[in-house]
Amino acid sequence: MINTEIVKRKIELLPDHPGCYLMKNKDGTIIYVGKAKSLVKRVKQYFTRPQEGKVFRMVLEVTDFDTIETDSEKESLLLEINLIQKYYPKYNIMLKDGKMYPYIALKKMGDPYLKIARNDRDKSFSYFGPFPNSGSAYRMIDLLNKIYPLRKCKNIPNRACLYYHLGQCMGPCINDISKSDNKDMISHITKFLNGDASEVKQEMTAKMRAAANDLRFEEAQEYKETLDTIENVLSSQKIMMQDHIDRDIVGYSQRDGYISILFLLYRKGVLLGKNLFVVEKFDDINSELTDYIYQFYLNHPKPKELIISEKSIADILESSLGIKVIVPSRGVKKDLLFMALENAKAGLDEHFMTARLEDDNLKLLEELGNMLNISTPLDIELYDNSHLQGTEAIGAMVKFINGVKVPSMYRKYKIRQENKRDDLASMEEVLTRRLTRLKEENSKMPDLIIVDGGMTQVEIAYNVREQLNVNVNIAGLAKNDKHETDALINGNTGEFIPLNHKSPLFFMLMRMQDEVHRFAISYHRHKREKSFFETIYDDIPGIGKKRRIQLLSAYPTLDSLKSVTLEELKQIIPEESAKLILEKRDSRK
Structure with missing residues (x-):
């Protein structure tokens, strides 16, 4: 899809060198900046391969482009970032995180005190952090000020303050504190901030027991509360590495x-x-x-x-x-x-x-109804199946009323048909059992049933509806070749309706889809724990007991593996093992 003769001619002249490319629209505005190991290979891909979503929209706008060659891939990366920061092209994404992460600063010399610092430039302080969450840094300082008799005042006053009388400050305003005492306190605080709280916990425990033995119960309770605070503050800062490297x-x-x-x-x-x-x-x-x-x-x-x-x-x-x-x-x-x-x-x-939770659900349901040419679907049921290599196959249904999930009305189904790997047969069984019961009990049918599995699942739902002669609307969520949900299927007409990935309706449908997946997987895990079974991860070279447990934690069912890429799987297992798992997965489709 080449929009202009200029683009066509420039593509023919592209070099096989690293560099950056700047895509322009009809007004000459730079709309995207990218980098490449090979400019000819990368830029050509945009116009000779089918694109979708945001990339498709960008390519439609491109009427010209410029390139800047570099000597290396490293130089192209540095140049790309500089160009993005200069032009702010609309199709480039910058990480939105302008926060400066705070440090805890400990005064090295004189009377030690703690403060929050936004950088680590002042050499008279020792720094700990940075803390991604400023609240964690403030809680840590509050705890340390309670445990150690640190100076609390920025400017030393002429007389002792309340902290001195409470025993929470050594009172450098009225006392001459020795260098050895200050050095000892700095050493203890440094150990604590580096994750070693064993000494202070032992000391607090001993003081708590002594106070309790002397019947000073209020004092003992204060020591206990301090110990609890230490555990709470340090619980999210567990030492995982013993080499103490950043x-x-x-x-x-x-x-x-x-x-x-x-x-x-x-x-x-x-x-x-x-x-x-x-x-x-x-x-x-x-x-x-x-x-x-x-x-x-x-x-x-x-x-x-x-x-x-x-x-x-x-x-x-x-x-x-x-x-x-x-x-x-x-x-x-x-x-x-x-x-x-x-x-x-x-x-x-x-x-x-959680995205777009503030949106008006009823308005979105009206939009959904209009897309499907049906009355506003206030009562929606979504269905999903789950199994791992044909074991412990289950079905699940979740219900949303007025766009809000109603867990009390969820239903679980243990698949009875023999071929547990047959997702279509499982879906047919679950829908038949559900709709038959509603019909026999003369209960209200849902306004809309949504299945997740493309046109084949929609056809199954349609056939069940016709066989049972019930009045219920059918829709499906369709995925592209990257296993990304990108369309809604009208079960009455077979029409594929594209979904805008940024629209509020898309996020509402994704929340519904995620909820039925979550419910199905949680039920499957519960059943799986009760029985010994084979999994898709068995007999894969490079997958031992530990990695198998990790894989089952991250991807517990065949359905949860459907959208996984080789690159993502390589994060936790060797590449060859990942390829074998994906081959095994694809053979089960």
Whole structure:
């Protein structure tokens, strides 16, 4: 799809060199900036391959483009970011995170005190962090000020304040505190901030018991509450690495045209928090990961070590960021990568479940009814099946009334038909059982039944309706070749209705779809725990007991594996093992 003669001629002249390309519209405005190892291969793909979604819309607008050659892929990445920041093209995505992460600063000399700092430039302080969540930093300071008799006043007054009389300050305003006492307190606080609270917990426990033995119960209760606070504050900062190195772990997940990228931030071996970004997918995954990771560290401190899953982008990130980049294949670091993947996957699911919650559900249901040419569907039922290599097959139904889920009206079905791997037969069984019961009990039929599985599932639902002679509207959610939901199927006419991935209706349908998937998977897990069974992960070289458990946690059913890409699976298992699982998955379709 080449829009102008200029574009056609320029494509023929493109060099096989790294560089950046700048797409322009009819007004000469730069609408997209990209980078490439090979300009001719990358730019040509936009106009010679079928595109969809946001990329399709961008290509339609392109009437001209410019290129800038570079000597290396690293230079093309740096140039791309500079050009994006200069022109702010409408189709480029910048990570929206302008926050400056706070540090906890501890005064090194004189009377020690703690404060929140926005950078680590003042050499008279020791710094701990940065903390992705400022609330965590403030809670930590409050706790330390309660445990240790630190100076609390910014400017030392002429007389003792309330903190001195409460025993929470040594009173440098009226006492001459020795250097050794200050040094000792700084040492204890540093150990605590580095994750070692064993000494203070032992001391607090001893004081609590002594107070209780002396019948000073109120004082004992205060020590107990302090111990509880220590546990609560440190529970989210569990030490996972014993080498105390600053490192970040990056995991990602993708679905339905969106990508989630998650950063786990470890400082001195302590997990301080996470950062999640959900953006609309535009380029290939490796190119987008490179861009977003580089963008992140333009505004945030770099760690000494970065752990990622993609070998293909490790070198360019290492050279452009100037830090060590590791792609682990086993061990603790691989486990951390899996934790990042699970958090990214959960974050993306949460995005779809919570996005646009403020929208008017009734208005969206009216829009849905108009699209399907039916009355506003206030009572909607969604159906899904779940099994893993044909074991413990189940069906599930969830109900939404006025756009709100009604869990008390959900239903579970244990599949009775013999071929548990046959999703169509399972769907036919579940719908037949559900609609037959409603008919026999003379109960109200739903306004709309939505099935997830494309035209074949819609045809099954249509046939069940006709055989039972019941009055119920049918619709289906259709996926593209990337297993991304992109259309609504009218079960009465067979019409495919494209869905806008940014529309409020799309997000409402995704919330409904996610809810039936969640309910089906939770029921399947419950049944699975009660029996020994074979899984799709069995007999795969490189998949031992530990990895099998991880895979079952992240992708518990065949349905949850449907949209998984090789790149995503490679984050937690070797590439060859991932290929075998996907081959096995595809053979079950």
